[in-house]
Amino acid sequence: MDEFELIRRFFDRAPPSGLELGIGDDAALLRAGRNAAGEAESLVVTTDMLIAGRHFVSAVEPESLGHKALAVNLSDLAAMGARPEAFTLALALPEVNEDWLEVFARGMFALADRHGCELAGGDTTRGPLTISITALGRVPSGSALRRDHAEPGDDLWVSGALGAAAWATRERLAGRDATLSAAARRRLDWPEPRIGLGLALRHLARAAIDLSDGLAGDLGHICERSRVGAQLNWAEIPVAGELAALPESERIELALAGGDDYELLFSAVPENRSALTALGTRGSVALTRIGAIVPGTGVTVLDGRGRTVSVARAGFNHFA
Amino acid sequence: MDEFELIRRFFDRAPPSGLELGIGDDAALLRAGRNAAGEAESLVVTTDMLIAGRHFVSAVEPESLGHKALAVNLSDLAAMGARPEAFTLALALPEVNEDWLEVFARGMFALADRHGCELAGGDTTRGPLTISITALGRVPSGSALRRDHAEPGDDLWVSGALGAAAWATRERLAGRDATLSAAARRRLDWPEPRIGLGLALRHLARAAIDLSDGLAGDLGHICERSRVGAQLNWAEIPVAGELAALPESERIELALAGGDDYELLFSAVPENRSALTALGTRGSVALTRIGAIVPGTGVTVLDGRGRTVSVARAGFNHFA
Numbered sequence: 001m002d003e004f005e006l007i008r009r010f011f012d013r014a015p016p017s018g019l020e021l022g023i024g025d026d027a028a029l030l031r032a033g034r035n036a037a038g039e040a041e042s043l044v045v046t047t048d049m050l051i052a053g054r055h056f057v058s059a060v061e062p063e064s065l066g067h068k069a070l071a072v073n074l075s076d077l078a079a080m081g082a083r084p085e086a087f088t089l090a091l092a093l094p095e096v097n098e099d100w101l102e103v104f105a106r107g108m109f110a111l112a113d114r115h116g117c118e119l120a121g122g123d124t125t126r127g128p129l130t131i132s133i134t135a136l137g138r139v140p141s142g143s144a145l146r147r148d149h150a151e152p153g154d155d156l157w158v159s160g161a162l163g164a165a166a167w168a169t170r171e172r173l174a175g176r177d178a179t180l181s182a183a184a185r186r187r188l189d190w191p192e193p194r195i196g197l198g199l200a201l202r203h204l205a206r207a208a209i210d211l212s213d214g215l216a217g218d219l220g221h222i223c224e225r226s227r228v229g230a231q232l233n234w235a236e237i238p239v240a241g242e243l244a245a246l247p248e249s250e251r252i253e254l255a256l257a258g259g260d261d262y263e264l265l266f267s268a269v270p271e272n273r274s275a276l277t278a279l280g281t282r283g284s285v286a287l288t289r290i291g292a293i294v295p296g297t298g299v300t301v302l303d304g305r306g307r308t309v310s311v312a313r314a315g316f317n318h319f320a
Numbered sequence: 321m322d323e324f325e326l327i328r329r330f331f332d333r334a335p336p337s338g339l340e341l342g343i344g345d346d347a348a349l350l351r352a353g354r355n356a357a358g359e360a361e362s363l364v365v366t367t368d369m370l371i372a373g374r375h376f377v378s379a380v381e382p383e384s385l386g387h388k389a390l391a392v393n394l395s396d397l398a399a400m401g402a403r404p405e406a407f408t409l410a411l412a413l414p415e416v417n418e419d420w421l422e423v424f425a426r427g428m429f430a431l432a433d434r435h436g437c438e439l440a441g442g443d444t445t446r447g448p449l450t451i452s453i454t455a456l457g458r459v460p461s462g463s464a465l466r467r468d469h470a471e472p473g474d475d476l477w478v479s480g481a482l483g484a485a486a487w488a489t490r491e492r493l494a495g496r497d498a499t500l501s502a503a504a505r506r507r508l509d510w511p512e513p514r515i516g517l518g519l520a521l522r523h524l525a526r527a528a529i530d531l532s533d534g535l536a537g538d539l540g541h542i543c544e545r546s547r548v549g550a551q552l553n554w555a556e557i558p559v560a561g562e563l564a565a566l567p568e569s570e571r572i573e574l575a576l577a578g579g580d581d582y583e584l585l586f587s588a589v590p591e592n593r594s595a596l597t598a599l600g601t602r603g604s605v606a607l608t609r610i611g612a613i614v615p616g617t618g619v620t621v622l623d624g625r626g627r628t629v630s631v632a633r634a635g636f637n638h639f640a
């Protein structure tokens with residue numbers, strides 16, 4: 001059983017009445033009332049837990065750990081088109097190490113400050129190093145980018161380039177951390193939540209998700225929630241430069257099934273192609289059209305000759 | 321260094337601009353806009369992390385664990401006078417045990433449903449058993465019960481009776497769990513967040529806190545945040561019946577410094593005495609006047625003859 005089934009079976013119940021959107025998307029939506037301008041807003045809520053030895057190696061520098069622990073949550077807000085507002089931090093530490101805490105806090109707050117996201121509460125306790133963050137954001141009512149809004153005929157787009165974080169993880173686990181390029185290390189340890197892109201996509205995209213578990217697996221979540229299928233064109237997928245020298249089977253696996261990219265994958269009507277191309281050109285991150293939503297179910301990857309590409313792993317599974 | 325210092329030193333920064341109230345209270349306050357009736361509201365946010373072996377023994381039944389993990393968060397909302405609305409759950413599990421999950425979820429949802437509080441997101445991962453919950457509630461703007469609003473001359477009140485949970489913890493750790501009364505076990509494993517009382521206190525209390533670390537320590541937080549002192553009258557403190565047979569030194573320690581009671585401690589102007597007495601009589605939990613806020617700093621406990629009572633421990637310290 002993977003973690004998604006786990007959540008669904010025990011914690012996803014009948015449609016909740018008080019929530020606009022419950023479990024099953026990047027974040028939940030709650031009615032937030034009307035802002036000072038009289039506009040109805042939704043509160044966007046997401047939570048992630050990082051555990052040493054599972055989501056990162058203990059030796060990872062605390063500054064990047066502080067950054068990444070918050071970044072993975074802000075990435076969920078970005079995938080909803082939300083503006084970050086506040087977060088809570090629950091932190092279990094094996095010991096009180098002041099140097100570690102200072103550097104960890106520095107990494108976390110540097111990212112928080114760039115997005116105007118404020119620490120609104122915390123809990124610290126002794127235990128195996130565990131970081132649990134809940135992030136809150138806001139979006140105008142009806143503007144949130146949801147996983148369940150894709151429709152056949154939509155284009156599929158992705159931001160940035162894929163696979164470098166998964167490759168860097170593999171190199172690090174193989175003891176080759178020292179030979180990683182600064183760029184590869186940055187992709188893994190300092191992911192940049194695509195907040196600005198998410199805001200820009202509110203009126204351009206239909207469905208969206210952030211890539212934490214891998215392109216194929218995360219696209220599968222969109223398909224399942226939207227009750228559609230998807231076709232990806234392998235030749236169009238923006239593969240990270242770090243993977244250039246690898247055999248194609250490895251490139252496919254890392255780009256399609258490797259996790260930790262924290263790019264945005266989204267669907268949009270074909271009428272928005274020129275606007276999205278312009279956004280990718282003038283924005284801070286490239287946008288690439290990589291496939292389409294189709295009727296049916298499941299994700300198919302086609303090579304340049306229209307043949308199906310086999311993907312070994314369906315995405316990172318926390319209980320695999 | 322205790323956990324409170326830890327939070328303050330590394331995570332409590334200059335007054336945050338976007339928050340109505342930041343770190344240092346039972347929960348933070350964010351502007352939530354205006355509700356359907358046009359009333360300005362605040363969003364109330366709190367987070368707590370429970371770790372097996374530290375906050376509970378692994379053998380504790382999962383149904384009560386599910387209840388308690390949510391209850392300690394709802395208790396923080398109660399201490400702010402907030403109405404619960406939603407919560408997120410991050411759960412690390414050493415293994416996927418379906419029976420355990422089903423019973424854990426049952427305990428959690430039974431409490432959530434009683435308070436109309438809905439699960440709005442989750443994360444599950446493999447790791448040492450850890451439960452991190454963030455709870456969200458709502459309160460009319462300006463009506464939240466805060467730790468920093470006590471003033472000299474206020475009466476001090478507490479709900480319920482104190483010390484049974486700390487006593488039950490001690491008995492359990494000494495291997496005498498089997499001899500615990502059902503009532504004592506209930507006090508420790510099934511604490512009842514005082515949500516209804518918190519709502520009723522919005523217009524009757526000035527400062528409030530929930531008792532998680534012990535009466536003396538938690539009152540110390542009110543004193544520190546409000547820049548006042550406090551005097552407790554030992555003879556007035558409602559000590560749990562379970563402690564009746566113990567020597568007075570132990571009764572004092574368990575009632576004043578034992579944690580896990582999850583009752584509300586609050587200050588109120590003397591003009592509200594009769595209203596609070598009536599509330600305690602007709603409400604679901606007794607209210608007892610146990611002392612007063614005074615000028616100065618620190619907490620003093622007086623016995624029946626006006627002599628100072630010594631308290632051995634200042635409250636449960638997660639890093640002690």
